[in-house]
Amino acid sequence: MSWPYQFVTPSEEEKVRRRELLDLRGSYAQYSIILMAIVLRVYQVRAHFAQGEIKDQRRRGQLTWWDRPLFAGWLETRRQYALCGLWLLWLIGLSFWNTGNDYLHLTKALGHVALSQVSLQILMSPAAYIFSSRPASPSMFSVMTSIPQTVLTPYHRLFGRLVISPLLIGHAVLYLLFFAQSSHPEFGRLLNKRVRDFDVQCGLMAVSILVSVMFFQRPRAASSQTATRGRLAVRSIRERRQSFYWGHIALVGLLCLAAYYHVAHAHFYMLQALGAFAVNGVVSWGTVRWARRS
Template identity: 30%
Template sequence: MSYSFLTLTPAEKQERRRQLNLSGTIAWFSPIVILLTVYIHRKLLRPLLSQTFPSNFLVQWRRVCWVLGTKTSFSPEFGPLGLQLFGGAYFAWLVVLIFRATGQDYMHLAKAFGHVAVSQLPLSYLLGMKSVWSPVSLATGLSHERLNSWHRLFGRMVHMLAVVHVGMYLNFFVQNGVLGKRIKDWDVLWGILAFGAFSLLWVLSLPFVRARWYHFVFYRSHVVLSAVVVVALWWHVPYTRVYVGLAGLVWAAGAVVRTWGSSTLVKARCETVEGTELVNVVLEVPRESAFANGGPGQHLYIHADGFGPRTPFTIASVGGEEKGPVTVRLVVRNVGGPQTQWISHMAKSREVREVRIEGPYGGYGLSLPDMVRRKEQGPVLMVAGGVGATYIIPIYIALVKQRRSTAGKDEMVRMVWLVRRFADAAWGIEMLKAVGDDLEHCGVDVYVTRGSVGFDVEMEEQRSPELTKHGVGVHKLGRRPDLEPMIEGFFAVSRREGGGMPDSGLRLHNPIEARKRQMAMEEATVFVCGPGSLAGDVRDVVGRQVIEEGRQVRWVEEVFGFGGT
């Protein structure tokens, strides 16, 4: 089919506008249908389907879901393979809507690319909204951190459509000899501004830019340029203002929620952890704030003032007396960034100062409460690397407390923690000891991957009966342990008769003995938080359990760094 510049009658132009509006409406409504379908499936259909389909089918389905949910294709920037395939299918659907009813009208096609692109802006802005009340989060059960990959992918899709729209219009202006005249008209100038801002957003959101200049380039430009896009498109043409207005409302709602709804001014005290690069950050927050009810695995943003850099830090613990302020504790490693250096300076100066915190954010408000409340959840394995334990330990404590007080007390909850030096783990071990008898025989193995001065003395001090009764084993290896036999042993012993945990020397190390005691297998949950290489190694071993043995595994991965998934 060839497209050409057609001369249309007023009636034909009106029909073209009607078709453009229809394509835009369908494109705008499509995500709503998808989100409603996902929500209904999560809440109603998933439990029924697991009881309806034969076990062989479910095993094959688990394997497919594992590959789609954990594997990546050409770029981890856009999440797992399943997301990328879905994004490709959705993009194809948008292209179908663009080409529908265009006939041979070149301008109809050019307008359709722009119209459909703008219709997706509300979805793109919603995917970037950082709030547990985001409609997308409520429908999918995914936190903002999980939706970041979706936001990046859909942003690229909208930009691609906009590129074609602009290119086709420039070609039309050149072919008809009106480029010099039209480039001075206000509707075209507003369009150029919108496209320029959107293209700059694309450039500044590239992975290397986010990683190197997150605070001063990516974050600030994202806030400003996304607003510029809305204003410029509003004045560009009147036909898409309903979509532009919705995107503007989402932008404003996100700004209000983050600035006033979830932001609190608190006092902060920082202390250096001796012999490490870690800093203890203690925040005193009002009891009526959302932080007082913060849950395991959540994080907050901390900054000096409204214009300072904002960095996410995982909440290690929440506590305090029955009256007065609540104490929120963070454990921060100085990685040389502007925020961690500022916190390290506060620790050295021992000053107590007011800071602004924002949150709490994270997946706890969406899925973990249900997991903690359930009496029968199945075995859980948790693997942490370094300060990744700030995410893992609170969830671990909550799960073990729940199981010690319910019928699920015999189910396994295991934790493996890799640290460079023993001193790096001291803060976490104190948290486990401070909880009390609820964590007796809790099943934690700490592996020290590097030696340190005075290590043997520290080790002997920690091999006390008080530490042993809490089920915490400390192992000096001087290298990363072999994770494969540990994980295989965990899956082999999904449940044990009589409750309790095995001796720490056999806790995760003997898969042959473990397989002799294997009982009925059920859904296992694996939490991982640490460097990408550690998560990749764990994912590979767990994946073999799913692919080769058909195990049902719920995979929860928390990734470090800016722009992570």
């Protein structure tokens, strides 16, 4: 099978149509988030009636094959990998939808769809680390769906590594390949010219930060032996977790800032991400304050 996508030079009408399709893709990607939240909420209500049976199974250690780690020592389960993988496939299919043989349309679609998911990633984050070291305090998405934060946090980790990162990296790689294969009258190759431009430098910086975030791992929880050494050991773990969280926020903030200046069409999603961060922080702060009063 030959590669079906070509470097197409669209007319002005085709450019307008491409932009409309990109915006429509982003809307569909975000509508699917709302639909998912509704489905999860309904599922949680139905699962509430079977809660006693589920707790009894967990007490006896009867975890299903889906609820076990993919490999020994891994934190996330097969179920979590499978669900995030299905979401990635849905977004990839949405990116390919109605692109025809237009290489740049596909390239832009991958980045556009990825940025539309950043607000969801932020709404799932355990923002209570800003105010305390309580990883179980609910995020905004936890409140919306009634899913405990301890269940949601692994999805937050996987969503960044398994969903957003491949889409953004794919977007960057396809664009760099286009630049490398396109000639330029003054610079020889378009790549030699574009890497000097501010918007491309912001894009490259965003991808570099993204890779850094992927490898910037959260400290593991203390083992039972370490936890019994006293309050100092527990406090040390908490301080390292909070240090990680502040570093993580700084990197994600720089990534969003770079994406904002990379392309004008990212402005809406990055401002949306800023709003999601503020709402998630307020909700987490409120739950921590309420817990202290209780």
